Amino acid sequence: MSEAIKTDVLIIGAGPCGLFAVFELGLLDMKVHLVDILDKIGGQCAELYPEKPIYDVPGIPYVTGQGLTEALMAQIKPFHPNFHLNEMVETIEKIGDPGFRVTTDGGQVFECKVDSALDWTLNLHPIAKRVTLLHRRDDFRAAPHSVEQMRALVASGKMELKIGQVTGLEGDAGVLTGATVKGNDNAVSKVACDTLLPFFGLTMKLGPVANWGIALENNLIPVETAAFETSVPGIFAIGDINTYPGKLKLILCGFHEGALMAQKAHRYVYPDKRLVFQYTTSSSSLQKKLGVN
Secondary structure (H helix, E strand, O other), X not given: OOOOEEEOEEEEOOOHHHHHHHHHHHHOOOOEEEEEOOOOOOHHHHHOOOOOEEOOEOOEOOEEHHHHHHHHHHHHHHHOOEEEEOOOEEEEEEEEOOEEEEEEOOOOEEEEOOOOOOHHHHHHOOOOOOOEEEEOOOOOOXXXXXXXXXXXXXXXXXXXXXXXXXXXXXXXXXXXEEEEEEEOOOOEEEEEOOOOOOOOOOOOOOHHHHHOOOOOEOOEEEOOOOOOEOOOOOXXXXXXXXXXXXXXXXXXXXXXXXXXXXXXXXXXXXXOOOOOOOOOOOOHHHHHHOOOO
């Protein structure tokens, strides 16, 4: 049996979705290995229809299966993914939380463990002379283990946690010396520092949408995921405005939501017309609408 390969993420399948996942993971500094039973990269696009045209990839009017594969390979090149072709995953064993040991039919073993959001704080702690974590509330959307590690450091006095917001900066001649912090109890304090790493979020304002009679949840519009329809039949919400279990605020997810929404909207616009699902790759009627036939 081969020596275990340690990686952040193991992707099973090197088709288009697997390749694009490399890009998204790479942006978040995660190391990736891919396993595929085929002898080539690209999945069905490369194996079954490398020369067939595809017309519904967002932002690309026309591309072949092989062309899409090559474009994705060029896109993920900066992240140096590792491919293991002609191999099939046989077993997956849980070794942590999260953590897995994956073995292929060729005897290759992979060990995958993933750390999350508070890594910034945890990784800087042994490097910096002193770390102060400032958060607007005493609640963190991170892996429980990471939160526990951070709180243990705080409890032992090895780092400081403050709840509140920065209201001012201090320094001279362009050199930072400190920050003014206003706590949730309105108490003002000073934090000496020579480096500040701000991570800003966005506050969404609904405006008139709040008065449309649509059910809201934390200033977002809850939807069902079959068609992303709101509590008001015929009104849909896609993109950052909506919320549902597992929601990811990514443009590509918005594309997916829009595709399903259109299927349901068709029922409202053409209630007596049967909708037949078609692929742009093989449908002459869709290709005609696109002006390619």
